[in-house]
Amino acid sequence: MISKKYIAIALCLVMITATTACSSSSGQTTEVEMSTGTPVKVKNIEQNTLKIQQTFASKTASSEQVMVFPVSPGIVDEVYYEVGDEVKKDDVLFSIDSTQLDNQLKEAYKGLEQANLAISMQQESLNLATGAQYDQQLSQLEQMVINTEIGLENAQKAYEDTKVLYESGAVSEQQFTNVESSYKQAQVAYDTAKLNYDLYVGDLSSSNTTIAEAQLQQAQLQKEQLLLQIQTLEDAIDDTDVKSPINGVVTTATVVDEQIVSTQNPAYVIVQTDKILVDVGVTENIIKSINKGDQVDVYVSAVSEEAYRGAVTNVGIAPDQQRGKYMVTVEIDNTSGEIYPGMFAEVIFTTKQQSGLLVSVDAVLTDEEGQYVYVVNENRSEKRYITPGINDGQNMIILDGIQEGEILVGEGQNYIGDGDQLEVVVN
Numbered sequence: 001m002i003s004k005k006y007i008a009i010a011l012c013l014v015m016i017t018a019t020t021a022c023s024s025s026s027g028q029t030t031e032v033e034m035s036t037g038t039p040v041k042v043k044n045i046e047q048n049t050l051k052i053q054q055t056f057a058s059k060t061a062s063s064e065q066v067m068v069f070p071v072s073p074g075i076v077d078e079v080y081y082e083v084g085d086e087v088k089k090d091d092v093l094f095s096i097d098s099t100q101l102d103n104q105l106k107e108a109y110k111g112l113e114q115a116n117l118a119i120s121m122q123q124e125s126l127n128l129a130t131g132a133q134y135d136q137q138l139s140q141l142e143q144m145v146i147n148t149e150i151g152l153e154n155a156q157k158a159y160e161d162t163k164v165l166y167e168s169g170a171v172s173e174q175q176f177t178n179v180e181s182s183y184k185q186a187q188v189a190y191d192t193a194k195l196n197y198d199l200y201v202g203d204l205s206s207s208n209t210t211i212a213e214a215q216l217q218q219a220q221l222q223k224e225q226l227l228l229q230i231q232t233l234e235d236a237i238d239d240t241d242v243k244s245p246i247n248g249v250v251t252t253a254t255v256v257d258e259q260i261v262s263t264q265n266p267a268y269v270i271v272q273t274d275k276i277l278v279d280v281g282v283t284e285n286i287i288k289s290i291n292k293g294d295q296v297d298v299y300v301s302a303v304s305e306e307a308y309r310g311a312v313t314n315v316g317i318a319p320d321q322q323r324g325k326y327m328v329t330v331e332i333d334n335t336s337g338e339i340y341p342g343m344f345a346e347v348i349f350t351t352k353q354q355s356g357l358l359v360s361v362d363a364v365l366t367d368e369e370g371q372y373v374y375v376v377n378e379n380r381s382e383k384r385y386i387t388p389g390i391n392d393g394q395n396m397i398i399l400d401g402i403q404e405g406e407i408l409v410g411e412g413q414n415y416i417g418d419g420d421q422l423e424v425v426v427n
Helices: 006-017 099-130 132-167 173-201 205-241
Strands: 019-025 028-030 036-044 047-066 074-079 092-096 241-243 248-253 268-284 294-297 308-319 326-333 344-362 365-367 370-377 380-385 387-392 395-400 407-411 422-424
Touching: 019 248, 019 268, 019 370, 036 370, 047 387, 099 205, 099 407, 268 344, 294 326, 326 344, 344 387, 344 407
Parallel strands: 036 422
Antiparallel strands: 019 028, 036 407, 047 268, 047 344, 074 092, 092 241, 248 268, 268 326, 294 308, 294 344, 308 326, 344 395, 365 370, 370 380, 370 407, 387 395
């Protein structure tokens, strides 16, 4: 094999031989200055960052998909959105006829009015049994007992006095019989008044109060049931307006005007497209270099040639059983709505990244002592051994051995040695 030194000598001879006299258009000859160094191309050494990246392909998907069912079956009254339409959360997708529910609600409100009236009446009854009217009635009965007791005492005294006179023959039998009858009537009047009083303040009053309280509680319970029925009917009427639970795009709509809608099948399917997900399977050699929150470039060629910026939201810690790869989820902002679910996407992961002096790997040579490059120093080559960093097969980061701003031999380095004279060729 011909050595680099001999190749360099041969190049020099060719250049010397090629220096000739050339005829000009005027017939004169112009002498061309002969080169004295090995021609090379150079590049300024600059700081930069090198990224080692790998690309994985997948499909875009919506960040959320919901199926919308009506709460109750019924006849569709009106449809407001179709497939492809954008919807906002709480937009009414379609409405169900609520005529029957409206009529039931009216009847329930009528029942509520009647229940309120019944409560007022029963409250009045309870007041009669326990309130001011009760006290007034009690006072009347007490007075009746007092009055009849006085009458009884007077009748008893008259009876006893008349009896003595009757036994002495001072009064007739008829007179005695009349006085005795008055005494007995007074006794009956007193007993009756006392009995009425005892009944009123005793068991009869308690019974009346208990009945009044029970009837009031029954009326109040009926009102509570009607209020619950009204709330249920109002909720059912609200549910006849079937709303979207999320912002998104309608992908399925099965409802038709004036047709019965069922609770068994989804009436609508809505996907959220404000955020787009890409679930991609990556190999085990890079999974440890991917972390939640990492920023990545995502290309969706069907939409744009420019990369979308995505963020890693989930990193699998076990391989997928079907694919045998580790699943990574990337989320892309899609507020513009231009990316659709199901589009082909390529995700670029940065597995390594390093900053330093960036050079082409072709500029780096190797001998038994290590890796080195040539820099230009006063038109001569200077050999420098370097400490290499990462490389992506085309470029390499150099951590030590050269300085920023120096001039690197980028082409022709295979034909020179340390200290050789150089001729810098300008592109």
